[in-house]
Every structure is written in structure tokens, then in C-alpha cells.
Amino acid sequence: MRHQVCIIGGGPSGLLLSLLLRRAGIDSVVLERRSREHVLSRIRAGVLEQGLCDMLRAAGVGARMDREGFVHDGTIIAAHGTTVHIDFKKLTGKSVMIYGQTEVTHDLYDELDRIGAPVLHGTEDVTIHGADTDAPYVTFTHDGRSQRVDCDQIAGCDGFHGVSRRSIPASVRREFEHVYPFGWLGILAHTPPVAPELVYSGHERGFALCSMRNANLSRHYLQVPLTDRPEDWSDASFWAELRRRLPPHLAETLVEGPSIEKSIAPLRSFISEPMSWGRIHLAGDAAHIVPPTGAKGLNLAASDVHYLSRALIAHFAGNGQPLRDYSVTALARVWKASRFSWSMTRMLHEFPAEGEFLARMQAAELDYLAHSTAAQTALAENYVGLPY
Incomplete structure (x- = not known):
């Protein structure tokens, strides 16, 4: 078979890229390792920047989001005895x-x-061939048969463990990684949120986050040691610990219920450069991972798709410069968003090995945030999403 673009990976970034290209008359095929049922069973973050919302609307898939989604105009940050409301709408519009x-x-x-x-x-x-030639192709097995896609360009949207990044020679790639000494224990429960907006709470026992999926479905997280397992935590022990880590006035509003999903995710910051080599162009987790503090994972993938879709559309219209510039353009935003995720993680989590000095610096940073409109504006600008 032949398609102009072969997209490897059928998560939201690969699917959105395919749709945007189709809207521009560019033919593509998406190759996904997992079943559709598995893809739709994965529980992931749900904080969408305005840029991603605008992209979904422009692609013609924003109606249900606008009808059923919840607009949040701010967030609550609490730590070291200080509680700050960051008013996104007032500070950034x-x-x-x-x-x-x-x-x-x-x-x-x-x-x-x-x-x-x-x-x-x-x-x-799935195997990529000839990515550094004018005739790349991808081979794979589907329904027990060996198949081949001849294409002009390849989009690697297949995540951290996918084949796309590994198809860029190790001599070309430069990878940057920081592994955090803890994980996030998360549960999903049919309970109302503790507050109308997300709550980020730092505590001497560890970080906690209270988020929501809808008015009766909440997602909560606790910072835990990497040695912990989900089965080490009963529902009762999770709720008791979450209550301890929240400010008292919010702990009083916490509604408990049986968990319907429970897992522990390690945290890392990871960036691979370049994001293009030959005819391969990476997007999303194939190129970078951020800690979930600040909700940048899906949103960074979306900004990659914004740049890559426009670059591919220009390429097939006869202007190859945006595609040649794609890696540099995308990485400029990736590094800024990664800095924000890293800084939020440093500000709100416990790092016992770093001693009392870091704790005092965190307290000073929260106090400065509480009393500085400039600091609140900087945080709000990053949270709602830097411009594309």
C-alpha cells in the first residue's frame, strides 16, 4: 500500500495528526500496536490547554468537549502553610x-x-526502512500477514517505548533525562471533587493532587516511594493519607468512595534531540516525557502535532522549509514546558535526601508566589499554555 504519510502510533497525537492532514487533503495511514478497546481503556490526564481546545475545534471534533467539558479559570496551590489561588482568567485572559x-x-x-x-x-x-532516503517505507505484520507501506514521510507518534525514536541512529540522538526519586499513586473514584478547581498540595509527608474527570468522577494522587506497590495501599489508607496532606478546609470537603482504578506511575523528565532525522519526525512521548505536575504531557504532544501538521501541509504544497525547521521549532516549546513541569515538581514535592535547605526554599517560593502578581502571572501563563 502507499500513503503520503505513515503515522506510527494511534494515541491522540497520531489520530489528531491524521485528521488534520486529511482535512488538508493529505493521505495518511495510522499503525497502532494495541486494540482500539485497549487504547480507549487507558486512564490519562484531562487538563487541556486553550491551544489544544482550539485545534480540536478547528479539526471539527470539539463539539462534545465544549458541551461536556468543564472550564477552569484557575487552580489552587497549597504548601508550607500558604494557600494561593491562581486566577488564570484574570491574569492571562x-x-x-x-x-x-x-x-x-x-x-x-x-x-x-x-x-x-x-x-x-x-x-x-513495525520496522522503519530507508528513513534517510527519498523512498522510505514501513513494514509490519497485521492479521497474520506481512505488509508494507511506501510513503513520503513518517510521523513517529508511538510513545517512549516505540520504534520511531530508536530508528534514529544513536550517533545522531542526544538524550537528556532526570529521574525523580518517587512516584505518583493515583486512584479513580466515583466521588465529587474536593473543590471547583484542581488542588496542588505540598506537605511534609509528600505531595497530593486532587483533580476531576467530571462532576462525579475524581482522580487523586499521592507522592509515594518507588518501592511502593498499588496493592500496598487499601482504599481506606489512601483516603486517610490524602486527607492528612490537604489543607484542613479542603480536607473537610473530601468525599471518600471505593476506587475503580489504582496505579503507581514513576516520574521522569526526558527529551530526545533532534525530533527529525531524514523522513522521520517525532511527536509526543516518542520525543519527550514530563512529570505530570502541571499537566503538560498531552498538551506538549498537541503542540508538536500543531507544528508537524503545518510543516507537512507546507511540504506537500511545495515549501519544505517548515518541515526542515520542525525539530528546532518544536523543541523550543518542549524545553520551556519541561522547565515548567520540573519547577512545579521541585516546588511541591518532598525530596528528603536534599535536606532542610530545599524545604526552606520551597516555603520561600510559595510565600513569594502568594504575594507577587508577577509570579502568579508567570505560573498562569505556563499553566494555560505558552503560545504556539
């Missing part, structure tokens, strides 16, 4: 949307199905 990544993926699937765009699930042994 922008907001964020609470709408689950799974719902975004549902909407993209529905539209791609409607227009007949091919998404092949259950593809195995």
Missing part, C-alpha cells in the same frame, strides 16, 4: 478545559471513522 484524554480519543476515532481514514490496530513488528 485564558482558561483550561477539563475533558479526559480518553474522551478526546473517542472523538477522534469517531471522526476518522466517519471520513473513512484508515487506522490499523494490532500491527506488530
Whole structure:
């Protein structure tokens, strides 16, 4: 088979890229290793920057988001005895949307199905060939048969463990990584949120986050040692610990309930450069990972797709410069968003090995944030999303 663009990875970034290219008359195929049911079963963050919301609307898949999503005009940050409300709308004129990544993926699937765009699930042994030539192709196994896609360009949207980044020679790649000495224990429960907006809470026992999926579905997290396992935490012990780490006035509003999903995720910051080599162009987790503090993972993937879709559209229209510039353009925003995620993580988590000095610096930073409009504006600008 032949397509202008072969997209490896059928998560939201690969699906959105396919849809944007289709809207511009560019033919593509999406290769996804997992089944559609598995992709739609994954629980992921649901804080969408305004830029991503605008992209979904422009792609024709924003109606349900606008109808069912929750607009948040701010967030609450509490630590070291200080509670600060960051008013996004007042400080930046922008907001964020609470709408689950799974719902975004549902909407993209529905539209791609409607227009007949091919998404092949259950593809195995995906291998990229000739990426540094004028005739790249991708081989894979699907339904027990070996198949081949000849293409002009390859978009690697297949995540941290995918084949795309590894297809860029090690001699070309430069990778930067910082692994954090803790993880996030998260539960999903049919309970109302503790507050109308997300709550980030630093505490001497560790960080906590109270977020929401909808008015009766909450997602909560606790900082835990990397040695912990989900089965080490009963629901009762989780709720008791979360209550300890919240400011008293918010702990009083916490509604407990049985967990319907429980998992522990390690935290890392990771960036691979360049994001393009030959005819391969990386997007999303294939190129970078951020800690979830600040909700930048899906949003960074979206900004990659913004730059890459425009670059590919220009390329097929005869202007190759944006595609040649894609890596530099995307990485400029990646590094800034990664800095924000790193700084939020440093400000709110416990790092016992670093001693009392860091704790005092965190307290000073929170106090400065509470009393400085400039500091609040800087945080708000990064949270709602830097411009594309």
C-alpha cells in the first residue's frame, strides 16, 4: 500500500495528526500496536490547554468537549502553610478545559471513522526502512500477514517505548533525562471533587493532587516511594493519607468512595534531540516525557502535532522549509514546558535526601508566589499554555 504519510502510533497525537492532514487533503495511514478497546481503556490526564481546545475545534471534533467539558479559570496551590489561588482568567485572559484524554480519543476515532481514514490496530513488528532516503517505507505484520507501506514521510507518534525514536541512529540522538526519586499513586473514584478547581498540595509527608474527570468522577494522587506497590495501599489508607496532606478546609470537603482504578506511575523528565532525522519526525512521548505536575504531557504532544501538521501541509504544497525547521521549532516549546513541569515538581514535592535547605526554599517560593502578581502571572501563563 502507499500513503503520503505513515503515522506510527494511534494515541491522540497520531489520530489528531491524521485528521488534520486529511482535512488538508493529505493521505495518511495510522499503525497502532494495541486494540482500539485497549487504547480507549487507558486512564490519562484531562487538563487541556486553550491551544489544544482550539485545534480540536478547528479539526471539527470539539463539539462534545465544549458541551461536556468543564472550564477552569484557575487552580489552587497549597504548601508550607500558604494557600494561593491562581486566577488564570484574570491574569492571562485564558482558561483550561477539563475533558479526559480518553474522551478526546473517542472523538477522534469517531471522526476518522466517519471520513473513512484508515487506522490499523494490532500491527506488530513495525520496522522503519530507508528513513534517510527519498523512498522510505514501513513494514509490519497485521492479521497474520506481512505488509508494507511506501510513503513520503513518517510521523513517529508511538510513545517512549516505540520504534520511531530508536530508528534514529544513536550517533545522531542526544538524550537528556532526570529521574525523580518517587512516584505518583493515583486512584479513580466515583466521588465529587474536593473543590471547583484542581488542588496542588505540598506537605511534609509528600505531595497530593486532587483533580476531576467530571462532576462525579475524581482522580487523586499521592507522592509515594518507588518501592511502593498499588496493592500496598487499601482504599481506606489512601483516603486517610490524602486527607492528612490537604489543607484542613479542603480536607473537610473530601468525599471518600471505593476506587475503580489504582496505579503507581514513576516520574521522569526526558527529551530526545533532534525530533527529525531524514523522513522521520517525532511527536509526543516518542520525543519527550514530563512529570505530570502541571499537566503538560498531552498538551506538549498537541503542540508538536500543531507544528508537524503545518510543516507537512507546507511540504506537500511545495515549501519544505517548515518541515526542515520542525525539530528546532518544536523543541523550543518542549524545553520551556519541561522547565515548567520540573519547577512545579521541585516546588511541591518532598525530596528528603536534599535536606532542610530545599524545604526552606520551597516555603520561600510559595510565600513569594502568594504575594507577587508577577509570579502568579508567570505560573498562569505556563499553566494555560505558552503560545504556539
